[in-house]
Amino acid sequence: MRWGILGASRFALKQMAPALHAARGAQLVALATSDRAKAAPFVDLVPDLQVVTDYDALLADPQIDAIYIPLPNHLHVPWTLRALAAGKHVLCEKPMTLTTAEYETVAQAAERAGKHCAEAYMIVHHPQFIRARELVQQGAIGKLLHVDAVFSFDNGAAIGDFRNKPETGGGGLRDIGVYAFGATRFVSGQEPVAIPYANLRFENEVDVFAHVAAAFPDFTLNAMVSIRMHPRQSIVFHGDKGLLTLTCPFNANVHDLAELVLENNGQTVVTERWPAVNQYVLQVENFETTAATGAAYPCPLAFSRGTQEMMDMVFAAGQQT
Numbered sequence: 001m002r003w004g005i006l007g008a009s010r011f012a013l014k015q016m017a018p019a020l021h022a023a024r025g026a027q028l029v030a031l032a033t034s035d036r037a038k039a040a041p042f043v044d045l046v047p048d049l050q051v052v053t054d055y056d057a058l059l060a061d062p063q064i065d066a067i068y069i070p071l072p073n074h075l076h077v078p079w080t081l082r083a084l085a086a087g088k089h090v091l092c093e094k095p096m097t098l099t100t101a102e103y104e105t106v107a108q109a110a111e112r113a114g115k116h117c118a119e120a121y122m123i124v125h126h127p128q129f130i131r132a133r134e135l136v137q138q139g140a141i142g143k144l145l146h147v148d149a150v151f152s153f154d155n156g157a158a159i160g161d162f163r164n165k166p167e168t169g170g171g172g173l174r175d176i177g178v179y180a181f182g183a184t185r186f187v188s189g190q191e192p193v194a195i196p197y198a199n200l201r202f203e204n205e206v207d208v209f210a211h212v213a214a215a216f217p218d219f220t221l222n223a224m225v226s227i228r229m230h231p232r233q234s235i236v237f238h239g240d241k242g243l244l245t246l247t248c249p250f251n252a253n254v255h256d257l258a259e260l261v262l263e264n265n266g267q268t269v270v271t272e273r274w275p276a277v278n279q280y281v282l283q284v285e286n287f288e289t290t291a292a293t294g295a296a297y298p299c300p301l302a303f304s305r306g307t308q309e310m311m312d313m314v315f316a317a318g319q320q321t
Contacts, residue, residue, distance in 0.1 A: 001025060001026055001027070001065045001089070002064050003027065003067070004058045004064040004066075004067050005020075005028070005030070005031045005042075005067075006032050006055050006058065006070070006079055006083075007033060007069070007070050007071045008031060008033035008039055008042060012042075013045075016120070016280055017042055017045055018045065019280035019281045020068065020284055022278070023284035026285070028045075029048075029064060030049065030051070030058055032051075032054065032055045032057070032058040036053065039051040055079065065088065065089060066089035066090070066288075067083040067088045067089070068092075069090065070120075072168040072169065073095060073174055074167065074168050075168075076095070076169075077096070077102050077106060080092045080106055084112075084113040084117060089115045089116045089291045090116075090118075091119075091283075091284075092120060094120060094178050095119070095178055095304075095307075095311070096119040096308075098174070099312065100308045100309045103305040103308060107301050116291040118287060119301070120283065121299045121307075122279045122280055122282075122283045123183060123249065125298055126258065126282065127277060128249065128258050129183065129186060129187065129246075131260060132237065132244060133186060133187045135262060137187075140239075140262060140264070141237060141262070142241025143241075144218060144237055144238070145220070145240055146222070147235065148223075149234075149235045150232055150235075151177075151224075151233045152176075152226040152228075153176075153227060154227065154230060156208075156227070156228050163227055164203075164206060166204065166206050171227075172207050172210060172225050173200075173207050173210050173314060173315070176227070176250070177210060177225045179225075179250045180223040180224075180225055182303075182307040183249060188237075190217050191216070191217075191310075192310050192313060195314055196215060197211075198212045198318040199318070200314075200318035208228045210226070233251065241264060242262065243262075243263040244261070244262050245261045246259070246260055252279055257275055258274040258275070259273045260272045
């Protein structure tokens with residue numbers, strides 16, 4: 001599959017462009033950016049990369065099969081719709097939409113186009129989360145009673161970053177809250193029924209800290225996310241007969257080693273590690289398989305919609321707390 005990228009973001013350069021270049025069956029062939037200077041390191045990676053300054057020109061190229069969209073959040077839906085209308089498969093960075101209602105618009109556009117469209121939610125492609133889901137749902141920790149999820153980093157000095165601007169759909173919940181919420185939903189297979197507590201702190205009209213208590217049918221969730229705190233990430237699934245911890249769940253093998261630790265009542269500790277797995281490459285390969293064969297995709301639009309629904313619930317609860 002031949003890929004084009006809309007926008008020369010730092011994340012695209014560091015993670016997704018190399019993944020598109022390395023994934024089996026994938027070929028990164030084009031990049032659209034208004035700043036040709038930003039294209040230089042992409043060309044270093046792919047010397048024959050086609051660089052254009054017009055996004056629509058890239059979408060009109062019949063040689064391109066799929067588009068990866070790493071643009072600021074408020075541009076995700078408009079450019080996803082334009083790419084689908086141009087007959088391209090679309091992998092769009094999270095959050096794909098800013099509201100739950102927009103998912104219906106995207107889903108209908110993908111169905112009309114007959115193309116695969118998905119949010120770039122890479123963690124569900126990683127074997128540590130597939131293994132965690134298997135262990136929890138098979139009862140390795142007994143009955144799941146509680147989940148603790150933490151994700152933080154500090155970008156307070158990056159004043160121009162889209163995460164710090166309300167007009168670009170910024171904020172910590174949209175940027176990293178999706179991981180705490182989506183990971184809990186993916187592993188447990190359950191959906192939240194209530195948000196009893198949500199303490200949100202804002203700067204410049206974007207949330208920079210969130211402490212959330214959520215109720216699921218069989219367990220509770222305590223989640224903290226912030227874009228104003230020292231880097232930290234972990235998720236713990238606590239059952240009546242054991243404990244399952246992912247020590248680097250979200251930026252596997254970037255923040256730290258991808259590791260799963262299972263403890264049970266017999267004080268047995270089992271540790272599993274995945275030092276060589278690249279979740280971005282797996283994401284591209286799974287995306288291409290689904291686009292080519294129609295096989296089930298680990299992160300369909302319906303799953304991403306569910307995470308957005310939870311985010312909407314948290315924002316609503318935060319206004320009342």
